[in-house]
Amino acid sequence: MKKFSPAISALIDALRVLPGVGQKTAQRMAFQLLDRQRDGAAHLAVALESALERVGRCNTCRTLSETPECPVCADPERASAGLLCIVESPADVIAVEQTGQFQGQYFVLMGRLSPLDGIGPADIGLDRLEERFQQGQVKEVILATNPTLEGDTTAHFIADMARRYQIQASRIAHGVPVGGELEYVDHTTLGHAFSGRKTVL
Amino acid sequence: MKKFSPAISALIDALRVLPGVGQKTAQRMAFQLLDRQRDGAAHLAVALESALERVGRCNTCRTLSETPECPVCADPERASAGLLCIVESPADVIAVEQTGQFQGQYFVLMGRLSPLDGIGPADIGLDRLEERFQQGQVKEVILATNPTLEGDTTAHFIADMARRYQIQASRIAHGVPVGGELEYVDHTTLGHAFSGRKTVL
Ligand SMILES: [Zn+2]
Ligand SMILES: [Zn+2]
Numbered sequence: 001m002k003k004f005s006p007a008i009s010a011l012i013d014a015l016r017v018l019p020g021v022g023q024k025t026a027q028r029m030a031f032q033l034l035d036r037q038r039d040g041a042a043h044l045a046v047a048l049e050s051a052l053e054r055v056g057r058c059n060t061c062r063t064l065s066e067t068p069e070c071p072v073c074a075d076p077e078r079a080s081a082g083l084l085c086i087v088e089s090p091a092d093v094i095a096v097e098q099t100g101q102f103q104g105q106y107f108v109l110m111g112r113l114s115p116l117d118g119i120g121p122a123d124i125g126l127d128r129l130e131e132r133f134q135q136g137q138v139k140e141v142i143l144a145t146n147p148t149l150e151g152d153t154t155a156h157f158i159a160d161m162a163r164r165y166q167i168q169a170s171r172i173a174h175g176v177p178v179g180g181e182l183e184y185v186d187h188t189t190l191g192h193a194f195s196g197r198k199t200v201l
Numbered sequence: 202m203k204k205f206s207p208a209i210s211a212l213i214d215a216l217r218v219l220p221g222v223g224q225k226t227a228q229r230m231a232f233q234l235l236d237r238q239r240d241g242a243a244h245l246a247v248a249l250e251s252a253l254e255r256v257g258r259c260n261t262c263r264t265l266s267e268t269p270e271c272p273v274c275a276d277p278e279r280a281s282a283g284l285l286c287i288v289e290s291p292a293d294v295i296a297v298e299q300t301g302q303f304q305g306q307y308f309v310l311m312g313r314l315s316p317l318d319g320i321g322p323a324d325i326g327l328d329r330l331e332e333r334f335q336q337g338q339v340k341e342v343i344l345a346t347n348p349t350l351e352g353d354t355t356a357h358f359i360a361d362m363a364r365r366y367q368i369q370a371s372r373i374a375h376g377v378p379v380g381g382e383l384e385y386v387d388h389t390t391l392g393h394a395f396s397g398r399k400t401v402l
Contacts, residue, residue, distance in 0.1 A: 004295070005267045007248075007255040014248035017241030018219075019233050020226070028384070031292040032220050033249070034256050034265050035311075040218030045249040047208075047215035048234070048242050054208040055235050064235050066206045091232040094205070110236075183229070 008034065062108040062125060064090040072097075078105050082139030084132070086158055088112055088146055091183040096144060099191040104142070107132070112145055113154040124154070126161065133165040140168040142197060146182050159200040170197040209235065263309040263326060265291040273298075279306050283340030285333070287359055289313055289347055292384040297345060300392040305343070308333070313346055313355040325355070327362065334366040341369040343398055347383050360401040371398040 004012065008030055015026040033041040057063065058070035065071075072078055072093075083104025087093055093106050109124040121127065132138060141162050145151035159169035172193040182190070205213065209231055216227040234242040258264065259271035266272075273279055273294075284305025288294055294307050310325040322328065333339060342363050346352035360370035373394040383391070 005256070005265075005272075007252040007267055008265065011248045011252040014241070014245040017234070017238050017245055018230050025221070027295070028292065029219050030252070031265070031290070031295075031384075033218070034252060035291055037218050038253060040215070041249050041253055044215040044218055045246045045253075047212045048246040048249075051208040051212040051231070051235060052239060052242055052246075055206070064206075064209065064232070066208055071206075089232070090236055091229065094228070094232075183232075 058108075061093075061106045062110060063093045063106060072105060078103060079137065082137055083142065084138045084140070085142045085144050086129075086155075087144045087182070088151065088154075089183070092144065095183045095185065095187075095190060096194070098187050099194060100187075101191045101194050102142075109145070109154065112148075112150045113157055114150050121157070126158070129158070130161060133162060133167055138165075138167055140170065142194070143169060143171045143200070144182065144194075156200070169200045171200055172197050262294075262307045263311060264294045264307060273306060279304060280338065283338055284343065285339045285341070286343045286345050287330075287356075288345045288383070289352065289355075290384070293345065293347075296384045296386065296388075296391060297395070299388050300395060301388075302392045302395050303343075310346070310355065313349075313351040314358055315351050322358070327359070330359070331362060334363060334368055337366075339366075339368055341371065343395070344370060344372045344401070345383065345395075357401070370401045372401055373398050 011030045012026045058065040060073040081104045111124045143155035162169040212231045213227045259266040261274040282305045312325045344356035363370040
Protein backbone atom coordinates (compact mmCIF):
# COMPACT_ATOMS: atom_id res chain seq x y z
CA MET A 1 0.00 0.00 0.00
CA LYS A 2 1.53 3.22 -1.22
CA LYS A 3 1.47 6.34 0.92
CA PHE A 4 2.06 9.95 -0.03
CA SER A 5 5.46 11.15 -1.20
CA PRO A 6 7.52 13.21 1.31
CA ALA A 7 6.67 16.72 0.04
CA ILE A 8 2.95 15.88 -0.19
CA SER A 9 2.99 14.33 3.31
CA ALA A 10 4.73 17.42 4.68
CA LEU A 11 2.12 19.68 3.06
CA ILE A 12 -0.76 17.59 4.46
CA ASP A 13 0.76 17.80 7.94
CA ALA A 14 1.32 21.56 7.61
CA LEU A 15 -2.29 22.17 6.51
CA ARG A 16 -3.56 20.56 9.72
CA VAL A 17 -2.49 23.71 11.61
CA LEU A 18 -5.64 25.33 10.15
CA PRO A 19 -8.63 25.36 12.55
CA GLY A 20 -11.14 22.58 11.83
CA VAL A 21 -8.90 20.81 9.30
CA GLY A 22 -8.34 17.10 9.99
CA GLN A 23 -6.33 14.51 8.07
CA LYS A 24 -8.94 13.82 5.38
CA THR A 25 -9.63 17.51 4.68
CA ALA A 26 -5.90 18.27 4.63
CA GLN A 27 -5.34 15.49 2.04
CA ARG A 28 -8.12 16.89 -0.11
CA MET A 29 -6.68 20.42 0.18
CA ALA A 30 -3.13 19.29 -0.66
CA PHE A 31 -4.25 17.42 -3.78
CA GLN A 32 -6.45 20.24 -4.99
CA LEU A 33 -3.66 22.79 -4.47
CA LEU A 34 -1.00 20.71 -6.27
CA ASP A 35 -3.33 19.38 -8.96
CA ARG A 36 -5.50 22.33 -9.94
CA GLN A 37 -4.65 25.41 -7.88
CA ARG A 38 -0.90 25.82 -8.18
CA ASP A 39 -1.08 29.60 -8.71
CA GLY A 40 -3.41 29.92 -5.74
CA ALA A 41 -1.08 27.79 -3.62
CA ALA A 42 1.94 29.95 -4.53
CA HIS A 43 -0.10 33.06 -3.78
CA LEU A 44 -1.13 31.63 -0.39
CA ALA A 45 2.51 30.96 0.55
CA VAL A 46 3.44 34.56 -0.27
CA ALA A 47 0.41 35.98 1.58
CA LEU A 48 1.29 33.94 4.69
CA GLU A 49 4.88 35.15 4.70
CA SER A 50 3.90 38.74 4.03
CA ALA A 51 1.26 38.77 6.79
CA LEU A 52 3.66 37.16 9.28
CA GLU A 53 6.26 39.80 8.48
CA ARG A 54 3.94 42.81 8.54
CA VAL A 55 1.30 42.02 11.14
CA GLY A 56 2.31 42.49 14.75
CA ARG A 57 0.46 43.85 17.78
CA CYS A 58 -0.77 47.35 18.58
CA ASN A 59 1.36 48.81 21.39
CA THR A 60 -1.71 50.24 23.10
CA CYS A 61 -4.54 47.72 22.76
CA ARG A 62 -2.58 44.59 21.70
CA THR A 63 -4.81 43.73 18.73
CA LEU A 64 -3.25 42.53 15.45
CA SER A 65 -1.91 45.59 13.60
CA GLU A 66 0.43 46.49 10.74
CA THR A 67 1.40 49.75 12.48
CA PRO A 68 2.77 50.37 16.00
CA GLU A 69 -0.65 51.84 16.90
CA CYS A 70 -3.74 50.26 15.33
CA PRO A 71 -6.15 52.59 13.43
CA VAL A 72 -8.63 52.58 16.33
CA CYS A 73 -6.03 53.60 18.96
CA ALA A 74 -4.57 56.20 16.58
CA ASP A 75 -7.99 57.88 16.10
CA PRO A 76 -8.36 60.82 18.60
CA GLU A 77 -12.15 60.85 18.20
CA ARG A 78 -12.41 57.32 19.49
CA ALA A 79 -10.32 58.22 22.57
CA SER A 80 -12.54 61.20 23.43
CA ALA A 81 -15.52 59.09 24.57
CA GLY A 82 -13.50 57.53 27.41
CA LEU A 83 -15.05 54.12 26.60
CA LEU A 84 -12.85 51.03 26.71
CA CYS A 85 -14.13 47.67 25.49
CA ILE A 86 -12.31 44.63 26.89
CA VAL A 87 -12.21 41.56 24.65
CA GLU A 88 -10.35 38.27 24.64
CA SER A 89 -8.97 38.23 21.10
CA PRO A 90 -8.29 40.30 17.97
CA ALA A 91 -11.13 38.44 16.20
CA ASP A 92 -13.50 39.83 18.85
CA VAL A 93 -12.37 43.40 18.01
CA ILE A 94 -13.39 42.77 14.39
CA ALA A 95 -16.72 41.27 15.51
CA VAL A 96 -17.53 44.34 17.65
CA GLU A 97 -16.38 46.78 14.94
CA GLN A 98 -18.72 45.08 12.49
CA THR A 99 -21.74 45.95 14.66
CA GLY A 100 -20.98 49.62 13.91
CA GLN A 101 -22.37 50.50 17.35
CA PHE A 102 -19.21 51.07 19.38
CA GLN A 103 -17.18 54.27 19.00
CA GLY A 104 -14.68 53.82 21.84
CA GLN A 105 -11.36 51.99 22.17
CA TYR A 106 -10.33 48.41 22.94
CA PHE A 107 -8.09 46.39 25.15
CA VAL A 108 -7.32 42.85 23.98
CA LEU A 109 -6.54 40.38 26.77
CA MET A 110 -5.11 37.68 24.44
CA GLY A 111 -6.79 35.10 26.67
CA ARG A 112 -8.73 34.99 29.93
CA LEU A 113 -8.02 34.27 33.58
CA SER A 114 -7.63 30.55 34.14
CA PRO A 115 -6.03 29.66 37.47
CA LEU A 116 -6.10 25.92 36.65
CA ASP A 117 -3.98 26.57 33.55
CA GLY A 118 -1.72 28.95 35.46
CA ILE A 119 -3.00 32.02 33.58
CA GLY A 120 -3.04 34.94 35.99
CA PRO A 121 -3.66 38.71 35.70
CA ALA A 122 -0.19 39.57 34.33
CA ASP A 123 -0.53 36.93 31.57
CA ILE A 124 -3.54 38.73 30.12
CA GLY A 125 -1.99 42.22 30.45
CA LEU A 126 -3.99 43.41 33.44
CA ASP A 127 -0.92 45.29 34.74
CA ARG A 128 -0.94 47.33 31.55
CA LEU A 129 -4.71 47.76 31.77
CA GLU A 130 -4.35 49.09 35.32
CA GLU A 131 -1.76 51.64 34.11
CA ARG A 132 -4.33 52.78 31.62
CA PHE A 133 -6.95 53.14 34.37
CA GLN A 134 -4.44 55.20 36.38
CA GLN A 135 -4.00 57.66 33.47
CA GLY A 136 -7.59 58.80 34.05
CA GLN A 137 -8.93 58.98 30.48
CA VAL A 138 -11.09 55.88 30.77
CA LYS A 139 -14.60 56.66 32.09
CA GLU A 140 -16.29 53.33 31.45
CA VAL A 141 -15.16 49.81 30.63
CA ILE A 142 -17.43 47.50 28.65
CA LEU A 143 -16.62 43.91 29.49
CA ALA A 144 -17.07 41.86 26.31
CA THR A 145 -15.24 38.72 27.37
CA ASN A 146 -16.98 35.50 26.28
CA PRO A 147 -19.96 34.30 28.37
CA THR A 148 -18.08 31.28 29.71
CA LEU A 149 -17.07 30.57 33.28
CA GLU A 150 -13.56 31.91 32.70
CA GLY A 151 -14.81 34.88 30.68
CA ASP A 152 -17.22 35.81 33.49
CA THR A 153 -14.48 35.44 36.13
CA THR A 154 -12.20 37.68 34.08
CA ALA A 155 -14.98 40.26 33.68
CA HIS A 156 -15.62 40.38 37.44
CA PHE A 157 -11.92 40.67 38.18
CA ILE A 158 -11.60 43.66 35.84
CA ALA A 159 -14.82 45.23 37.17
CA ASP A 160 -13.35 45.11 40.70
CA MET A 161 -10.16 46.74 39.44
CA ALA A 162 -12.13 49.46 37.61
CA ARG A 163 -14.12 50.23 40.74
CA ARG A 164 -10.90 51.08 42.59
CA TYR A 165 -10.34 53.85 40.02
CA GLN A 166 -13.97 55.06 40.08
CA ILE A 167 -14.45 53.72 36.56
CA GLN A 168 -17.89 52.37 35.70
CA ALA A 169 -17.85 48.77 34.48
CA SER A 170 -20.60 47.15 32.39
CA ARG A 171 -20.96 43.68 30.96
CA ILE A 172 -22.47 43.21 27.49
CA ALA A 173 -26.06 41.97 27.70
CA HIS A 174 -27.54 38.59 27.06
CA GLY A 175 -27.97 37.96 23.38
CA VAL A 176 -24.60 36.31 23.07
CA PRO A 177 -25.47 32.61 23.48
CA VAL A 178 -24.13 31.22 26.76
CA GLY A 179 -21.15 28.95 26.13
CA GLY A 180 -20.73 30.48 22.67
CA GLU A 181 -17.80 32.31 21.16
CA LEU A 182 -18.14 36.04 20.52
CA GLU A 183 -16.57 35.96 17.08
CA TYR A 184 -19.29 33.65 15.67
CA VAL A 185 -22.27 35.75 16.78
CA ASP A 186 -24.11 37.64 14.04
CA HIS A 187 -23.73 41.43 13.97
CA THR A 188 -27.33 42.22 14.98
CA THR A 189 -27.25 40.04 18.08
CA LEU A 190 -23.92 41.47 19.11
CA GLY A 191 -25.26 44.99 18.52
CA HIS A 192 -28.20 44.29 20.87
CA ALA A 193 -25.79 42.90 23.43
CA PHE A 194 -23.89 46.19 23.36
CA SER A 195 -26.90 48.49 23.59
CA GLY A 196 -28.44 46.40 26.41
CA ARG A 197 -25.30 46.29 28.57
CA LYS A 198 -25.76 46.47 32.35
CA THR A 199 -23.62 48.03 35.07
CA VAL A 200 -21.76 45.45 37.14
CA LEU A 201 -22.91 45.94 40.76
CA MET B 202 -16.71 50.60 10.51
CA LYS B 203 -13.15 49.38 10.38
CA LYS B 204 -12.12 46.59 8.00
CA PHE B 205 -9.06 44.37 7.98
CA SER B 206 -5.63 45.82 7.34
CA PRO B 207 -4.09 45.13 3.89
CA ALA B 208 -1.86 42.16 4.78
CA ILE B 209 -4.68 40.48 6.76
CA SER B 210 -7.16 41.09 3.90
CA ALA B 211 -4.69 39.62 1.42
CA LEU B 212 -4.22 36.55 3.61
CA ILE B 213 -8.00 36.07 3.98
CA ASP B 214 -8.41 36.28 0.18
CA ALA B 215 -5.53 33.85 -0.38
CA LEU B 216 -6.98 31.28 2.06
CA ARG B 217 -10.21 31.16 0.03
CA VAL B 218 -8.36 29.15 -2.62
CA LEU B 219 -8.73 26.17 -0.24
CA PRO B 220 -11.66 23.85 -1.04
CA GLY B 221 -14.71 24.51 1.14
CA VAL B 222 -13.28 27.67 2.71
CA GLY B 223 -15.58 30.72 2.47
CA GLN B 224 -15.09 34.27 3.71
CA LYS B 225 -16.00 33.62 7.35
CA THR B 226 -13.83 30.50 7.67
CA ALA B 227 -10.93 32.28 5.95
CA GLN B 228 -11.20 35.17 8.46
CA ARG B 229 -11.15 32.73 11.33
CA MET B 230 -8.14 30.90 9.87
CA ALA B 231 -6.21 34.14 9.26
CA PHE B 232 -6.76 35.37 12.82
CA GLN B 233 -5.84 32.06 14.38
CA LEU B 234 -2.67 31.82 12.28
CA LEU B 235 -1.51 35.36 13.06
CA ASP B 236 -2.66 35.35 16.67
CA ARG B 237 -1.75 31.90 18.01
CA GLN B 238 -0.17 29.76 15.27
CA ARG B 239 2.62 31.89 13.84
CA ASP B 240 5.13 29.02 13.75
CA GLY B 241 2.56 26.78 12.09
CA ALA B 242 1.77 29.50 9.55
CA ALA B 243 5.46 29.94 8.67
CA HIS B 244 5.79 26.17 8.37
CA LEU B 245 2.75 26.02 6.06
CA ALA B 246 4.25 28.68 3.77
CA VAL B 247 7.48 26.68 3.47
CA ALA B 248 5.62 23.39 2.93
CA LEU B 249 3.54 24.95 0.15
CA GLU B 250 6.61 26.32 -1.63
CA SER B 251 8.53 23.10 -1.22
CA ALA B 252 5.66 20.94 -2.53
CA LEU B 253 5.09 23.25 -5.50
CA GLU B 254 8.77 23.04 -6.35
CA ARG B 255 9.16 19.29 -5.90
CA VAL B 256 5.83 17.79 -6.93
CA GLY B 257 5.19 17.49 -10.64
CA ARG B 258 3.55 14.80 -12.76
CA CYS B 259 4.62 11.24 -13.54
CA ASN B 260 5.68 11.04 -17.18
CA THR B 261 3.88 7.74 -17.61
CA CYS B 262 0.61 7.90 -15.66
CA ARG B 263 0.35 11.67 -15.02
CA THR B 264 -0.30 11.38 -11.30
CA LEU B 265 1.37 13.80 -8.84
CA SER B 266 4.96 12.67 -8.31
CA GLU B 267 8.28 13.91 -6.96
CA THR B 268 10.21 11.81 -9.47
CA PRO B 269 9.92 11.62 -13.31
CA GLU B 270 8.29 8.21 -12.87
CA CYS B 271 5.99 7.66 -9.88
CA PRO B 272 6.76 4.68 -7.56
CA VAL B 273 3.88 2.65 -9.06
CA CYS B 274 5.03 3.13 -12.67
CA ALA B 275 8.65 2.46 -11.66
CA ASP B 276 7.73 -0.90 -10.08
CA PRO B 277 8.26 -3.76 -12.63
CA GLU B 278 6.02 -6.13 -10.64
CA ARG B 279 3.06 -3.84 -11.07
CA ALA B 280 3.60 -3.69 -14.82
CA SER B 281 3.68 -7.48 -15.16
CA ALA B 282 -0.07 -7.97 -14.51
CA GLY B 283 -1.00 -5.95 -17.60
CA LEU B 284 -3.79 -4.23 -15.63
CA LEU B 285 -4.37 -0.52 -16.13
CA CYS B 286 -6.78 1.41 -13.91
CA ILE B 287 -8.13 4.63 -15.42
CA VAL B 288 -9.03 7.38 -12.94
CA GLU B 289 -9.91 11.04 -13.19
CA SER B 290 -7.49 12.54 -10.64
CA PRO B 291 -4.38 11.88 -8.52
CA ALA B 292 -6.61 11.79 -5.40
CA ASP B 293 -8.41 8.80 -6.97
CA VAL B 294 -5.06 6.95 -7.32
CA ILE B 295 -4.53 7.36 -3.57
CA ALA B 296 -8.10 6.21 -2.86
CA VAL B 297 -7.63 3.02 -4.93
CA GLU B 298 -4.16 2.37 -3.44
CA GLN B 299 -5.67 2.55 0.03
CA THR B 300 -8.01 -0.37 -0.74
CA GLY B 301 -4.87 -2.53 -1.01
CA GLN B 302 -6.71 -4.62 -3.65
CA PHE B 303 -5.22 -3.40 -6.90
CA GLN B 304 -1.74 -4.45 -8.01
CA GLY B 305 -1.64 -2.98 -11.53
CA GLN B 306 -0.82 0.44 -12.93
CA TYR B 307 -2.76 3.67 -13.43
CA PHE B 308 -3.55 6.25 -16.01
CA VAL B 309 -4.79 9.60 -14.69
CA LEU B 310 -7.06 11.52 -17.08
CA MET B 311 -6.82 14.83 -15.17
CA GLY B 312 -10.49 15.36 -15.97
CA ARG B 313 -13.24 13.69 -18.00
CA LEU B 314 -14.81 14.12 -21.41
CA SER B 315 -17.15 17.09 -21.43
CA PRO B 316 -18.15 18.23 -24.93
CA LEU B 317 -20.19 21.14 -23.52
CA ASP B 318 -17.07 22.50 -21.81
CA GLY B 319 -14.96 21.83 -24.89
CA ILE B 320 -13.02 19.01 -23.19
CA GLY B 321 -12.28 16.37 -25.83
CA PRO B 322 -10.17 13.17 -25.94
CA ALA B 323 -6.81 14.95 -26.37
CA ASP B 324 -7.48 17.18 -23.33
CA ILE B 325 -7.64 14.13 -21.06
CA GLY B 326 -4.61 12.43 -22.61
CA LEU B 327 -6.44 9.76 -24.61
CA ASP B 328 -3.86 10.07 -27.42
CA ARG B 329 -1.19 9.03 -24.92
CA LEU B 330 -3.44 6.30 -23.57
CA GLU B 331 -3.92 4.94 -27.11
CA GLU B 332 -0.12 4.86 -27.61
CA ARG B 333 0.04 2.75 -24.50
CA PHE B 334 -2.62 0.38 -25.84
CA GLN B 335 -0.60 0.08 -29.06
CA GLN B 336 2.50 -1.01 -27.12
CA GLY B 337 0.66 -4.25 -26.27
CA GLN B 338 1.50 -4.66 -22.56
CA VAL B 339 -1.98 -3.74 -21.34
CA LYS B 340 -4.29 -6.78 -21.13
CA GLU B 341 -7.20 -5.20 -19.24
CA VAL B 342 -8.35 -1.69 -18.39
CA ILE B 343 -10.40 -1.07 -15.26
CA LEU B 344 -12.51 2.04 -15.73
CA ALA B 345 -12.69 3.81 -12.37
CA THR B 346 -13.96 7.18 -13.55
CA ASN B 347 -16.60 8.68 -11.28
CA PRO B 348 -20.19 7.38 -11.62
CA THR B 349 -21.46 10.64 -13.11
CA LEU B 350 -22.84 11.26 -16.60
CA GLU B 351 -19.48 12.55 -17.82
CA GLY B 352 -17.53 9.83 -16.02
CA ASP B 353 -19.73 7.14 -17.62
CA THR B 354 -19.37 8.72 -21.07
CA THR B 355 -15.60 8.79 -20.63
CA ALA B 356 -15.57 5.14 -19.51
CA HIS B 357 -17.55 4.03 -22.57
CA PHE B 358 -15.33 6.03 -24.90
CA ILE B 359 -12.21 4.36 -23.47
CA ALA B 360 -13.88 0.91 -23.53
CA ASP B 361 -14.55 1.38 -27.26
CA MET B 362 -10.93 2.36 -27.82
CA ALA B 363 -9.68 -0.66 -25.82
CA ARG B 364 -11.86 -2.99 -27.88
CA ARG B 365 -10.06 -1.89 -31.04
CA TYR B 366 -6.84 -3.22 -29.50
CA GLN B 367 -8.40 -6.46 -28.20
CA ILE B 368 -8.02 -5.18 -24.63
CA GLN B 369 -10.70 -6.19 -22.14
CA ALA B 370 -12.41 -3.25 -20.44
CA SER B 371 -14.27 -3.42 -17.12
CA ARG B 372 -16.07 -0.77 -15.12
CA ILE B 373 -15.81 -0.81 -11.31
CA ALA B 374 -19.01 -2.15 -9.73
CA HIS B 375 -21.82 -0.42 -7.96
CA GLY B 376 -20.92 0.35 -4.41
CA VAL B 377 -19.62 3.78 -5.24
CA PRO B 378 -22.71 5.98 -4.60
CA VAL B 379 -24.10 7.36 -7.86
CA GLY B 380 -23.31 11.06 -8.20
CA GLY B 381 -20.60 10.70 -5.58
CA GLU B 382 -16.89 11.41 -5.83
CA LEU B 383 -14.47 8.47 -5.76
CA GLU B 384 -12.02 10.07 -3.37
CA TYR B 385 -14.62 10.33 -0.54
CA VAL B 386 -15.69 6.67 -0.62
CA ASP B 387 -14.51 4.51 2.29
CA HIS B 388 -11.84 1.89 1.52
CA THR B 389 -14.09 -1.14 2.06
CA THR B 390 -16.78 0.05 -0.35
CA LEU B 391 -14.19 0.92 -2.94
CA GLY B 392 -12.56 -2.49 -2.46
CA HIS B 393 -15.92 -4.19 -3.14
CA ALA B 394 -16.40 -2.04 -6.20
CA PHE B 395 -13.06 -3.30 -7.54
CA SER B 396 -13.64 -6.99 -6.86
CA GLY B 397 -17.19 -6.82 -8.31
CA ARG B 398 -16.17 -5.12 -11.55
CA LYS B 399 -18.00 -6.16 -14.75
CA THR B 400 -16.84 -6.44 -18.34
CA VAL B 401 -18.17 -3.65 -20.53
CA LEU B 402 -20.18 -5.32 -23.35
ZN1 LIG C 1 -4.77 49.51 19.25
ZN1 LIG D 1 3.17 6.97 -12.76
